Amino acid sequence: MATDTQLDLTTVLPEALDEQDACVQRLTAGLQARAGIMDAHVKQGDAAAQLCLHFEPDVISLQRIRELALSLGARVESDFGHLSLDVDGVSRPARAQLLEQRLRNAPGIAEAHVSPTGSVAVEYFADQTSEQAIVDLLERFGTPPRTARPRPVEGAKTDGPAAAVPEAEKHEKHDHKHEGHADHDHKHGGIFGERSELIFAVLCAVTLAAGFLLGLSEAVPDAVSTALYVAAYFFGGYYTTKEAIQTVMAKRFEIDFLMLVAAAGAAVLGDLAEGALLLALFSIGHALESYAMGRARHAIQALAELAPATAIVRRDGAEQEIPVEELRVGDTVIIKPNTRIPSDGFVIVGTSSVDQAAVTGESIPVDKVPLSGQSSPGAKDIPAESRIYAGTVNGPGALEIEVTKLSKDSTLARVVRMVSEAQAQTSPTQQFTDRFQRVFVPAVLMLVVILLFAGLVIDEPFSATLYRALSVLVAASPCALAISTPSAVLSGLARAARGGLLIKGGGPLENLGTLRAIAFDKTGTLTEGKPEMTDVAPANGVKEFELLSVALAVESQSDHPLAAAIVTAARARLDGKPPLKAGAVTSITGRGVSALIDGDEIHIGKQLLFSEIDGAPLPAEITGTTARLEAAGRTTMVVRRGTRYLGVLGLMDTPRSSAEPVVARLRQAGIRHMIMLSGDNQTVADAVAGKLGLDEARGDLLPEDKVKAVIDLRTREHKVAMVGDGVNDAPAMANATVGIAMGAAGSDVAMETADVALMGDDLERLPFAVNLSRKSSRIIRQNLWASLGIVAILIPATITGAVGIGLAVVIHEGSTLLVVANALRLLVYREPKNNP
Incomplete structure (x- = not known):
């Protein structure tokens, strides 16, 4: 279901708030390019501009939208607060969905996401509720926070009622290994702690087995077996009934409700043993599902516990x-x-x-x-x-x-927090299964009601008709379907985090595993990002000293990486000679720089710059030198003083040694089209791309041109990833299906703006990310088809009477454990060894 909301917004250029302004258009276009955002536009209010959004909260969160807006050049001053924490009492999809619904219906909460591992992310109106009020609400729902305090989130608003929580309380020891500690476990889950549900399931099975074995002896009264079966009903149905009541009160009909109806029907038919068997297997299956989700949760908690106390x-x-x-x-x-x-x-x-x-x-x-x-x-x-x-x-x-x-702000702590929040974001397949269940469960109930009238068509006692209907009820319960996708997504996210990857949710995980095209930024991604000046070519009649002195005077006042390379090399060559002084230094975006020295106008930049400004045209000597250097893979900078061309400087940014084998490994992983986007001229871009084995290179690109290139590639290939540094490439990354940032461990901006962050400045982690996502996508599809296939087989088998309640529940729970076990394989995933 879509949601409308608005954020207070001030763009980087406060005066440029008109809807048609290029800055605003870049912001809205970048946001609308993201999955889950149907519409984004800016309207000018009395005090500040408003960013109006129409989005699907199950696909993208407000927190992620805020990060994207910041990466696209907006400054967001929102009345929303953000709270992220882990809770006890949630270990399965059904419970997560129930808690999510209850939170979303609570006053003051704009959005809530809950994962089956108990990770909760809440967006709230800071003037209507507070962190402490939400924690109290979770306590009343029987899902208390696992941490001693809520985890504060950077950028969360704390004025209004939220400010009532003392600052010392908000931050006190919240990152010190609280999550999942044994001394906290006994407080929640029941009389036996967090293992209460498993113990009740085992007691159900034990009393069922005892009742069945004692019933075989004629010396034991039937009342004893009956009492044991009733006890099995109690132990097996306690947690199931508790959850079913909550879901029905929330106007939801979940799997627990279907199982209870089936067990109650078996009791009505006088077959207590079969009803107790159903509850025993169902409760054991649920307990094992909780254990599996715990495995994924503990994989994340293990990261949090890496830092010493x-x-x-x-x-x-x-x-x-x-x-x-x-x-x-x-x-x-x-x-x-x-x-x-x-x-x-x-x-x-x-x-x-x-x-x-x-x-x-x-x-x-x-x-x-x-x-x-x-x-x-x-x-x-x-x-x-x-x-x-x-x-x-x-x-x-x-x-x-x-x-x-x-x-609390360390790179490790932020990775743990972001992965926990990512768990609460649903993947495309999970959204499909959730929609499917909302239609499928009521349809099953209608089918069962229709089957109750089978006696009007065929000649059979009502007990046989009821038994068949209950068997269908068991067979059609989509337990395996409900757990199949979240278990795989959570395992994939946990494995990625252990491998130096930060993947922000099931959406990026699935999308990265299905895309066929990748766009790379050149500088700092495919190259080392440390250019060096390799060539100094003075024009005829110009001394090298004059060329370097002018270049040093101007470029020493620029923070561009190429300028730094020119300054370093020029100082070394001039050997301490007195430098010139430049004034009125002005950057010409994507082209070069201008300045004044002793009244002479100086221009230093690409060859293209001099065809766009007034002044003497490029002489043949300069164009020839430029062509020769660019053919050798150099980036060139032409220097002109007044009407005189002083010469050409050649710079080179060395390709990473890992870039060429990484491109080969990506092809082996199934990426069929790779392009390089660069601000360098086309000749240099082609030379670098050819050396690395890329399919295409686009040079002479301004930042907005990179955005257009990504949109074009996304149109042709349907999905595309953009790999960059997460800062300069943020607009292009925002318009890609998946934005991938390198070196995120050293860059807060990269970590927050990317969909996938390679924590180390290591391009070789990219094939691992793609292969892990491919594996995750395959396992998700396997689980989806297995769970749907088993239901499709069981329903007609139970309708025809070929399968009864006992066998149906065995197959049903077996399929659930099968998909969970399949998903947990991702926790031990290893990269293929046969990659070049």
Whole structure:
């Protein structure tokens, strides 16, 4: 069902709020390109612009829409708060759907998503309710939070009633291994703790078996067997009845209700043993489903528990051991050899190798050295060889690190939080099965009612008619269908997280597994992203010194990667000679830069720039030099001072050594069309693409051109992934079916804006992501066809009387366990070894 809502919006250019403005059009077009968003438009209100949305909350969440809007250049000031936490009492799809419905019907809640593992994500109106009110609501629903406190989410609004919760309470020890702890388990689930349902199922089976065996002896009164069967009904039907009452009160007819009707019907027919068998097998099956969902949940919790509980910190000249929650930004933490690292930061003393597999997926330990040159860098300025992540394992050397993030904001903590939230997002197949069940269950009830009148057509006693109808009721219950997709999706997300991949929900997981086309950004994705100036070609009559002096003066005031390469090389070649001074430096987007030196107008940029501006045209000498360098794969920059062309600079960004084999592995995985998008000229783009084995290269692209290229490819191939750094490529990634960001562990923006994040700056994780998603998609399809096929066979078999209640429930529960076991294979998935 679609939902309408609106967000307060201020674009990057506050004056550009008209619907026809290019910035606004990019925002709305980018949002409407996403699955689940039917319409997005901006309207100007009295105080601020409003982003009006019409979307499907089961497909995309408000939190994800907010992230996409930010990545597309909007600044969102919303009245929505966001709460993410894990709860007890939810371990199956039916319970998750029930809790989701009850939350969505609660006042003040705009949107709610609940996964079968108990992950809850709630969007609420901050002026109508609060985090604490939602926690109280969950307590009343019998699904209390598994964590001691709600997990605060970055960007969540806390004014209004939400502010009533003391800040210290919101943040107190919320990341310190609370989830799933044994000392918390006994509080929930029943008199036997969280295993109560399993114990009741076993007691049901034991009393059933005892009643049946004692009934074989003539020395034992029938009343004893009857009493044992009644006890089996109690143990087997207790949790089923409890859940069925809740679902019926919510105006839903779930599988539990169908099973209870069948068991009650067997009792009416006087066949207590068969009804008790049905409840025993059903309750055991449910308990095993809960166990399977627990496996997927614990795979995520295992990540959260990687970070140690305490840290050794140096304060006031003394070393002390403190809880990680008490670490402050700027603290110096001492890391002993062969121990886990408690926080994100950078190395200030010592050298060692660090196993980062838990966060980035890198299989080989990474050498770490102290950061030099600046004492308090920004997070994005820390080089990889000095950056440290919480939860990783130090090698043989002792280290001292400076803390850059609180424990709740560490890369590991955010990965765990995002994966937990991703579990609550439904996949396309799951949306289909949910819609199918909403139609199928009432249809089954109607069929059963019709079968009750079979005696009007055929000559048989009503007891036989009722027995057949109840058998159909059991056979048609879509237990396996309900569990087939979520079990596979959750297992796939958990396996991805362990492999250094952050996949934000079942939608991206399935889409990545079915797409056939990928678009790559060139710089920093297929190449190292560290260009070097390799060629200096002065024009006739121009000295190299003049060419480099002008280039250095202008480019030293630019933050473009190519400018940095020119500055580094020019300073080395000029060897400390006095630099010129440039003023009025202006960037020309996608083309180059202009400036003034001693009154002369300076232009440095691509060859195309000089055909678009006034002034002397390019001489043949310059165009010839440019063509020669570009044919060798160089990116060229032409330098003009006034009307004089000083020469050409050639730069080269080396392709990653892994890029060519990665392209080959992607082809082996089934990706049939791969293109490269680049701001470099077409000749350079073609040279790089040809070397790497790509199908197509598009050069001379501005950011908006990359968006058009992605849309064009998506139109031709139906689905397309865009791989970039998650910052400059955000608009293109937003318009792709799946946006994939590289190096997300070092970039907060990349982690939040992408659908799939490769945590390490390692292109080789991309084939793993595609292959895992392909495997997940295959298992989802296998489970779907298996569950539907068994129901399709069982229904006619029970109608004709070939299968009775006992055999129907055995096959029914067997199929459920079959699809769950098939899905759990994803938890131990390994990459194919035969890839080149």
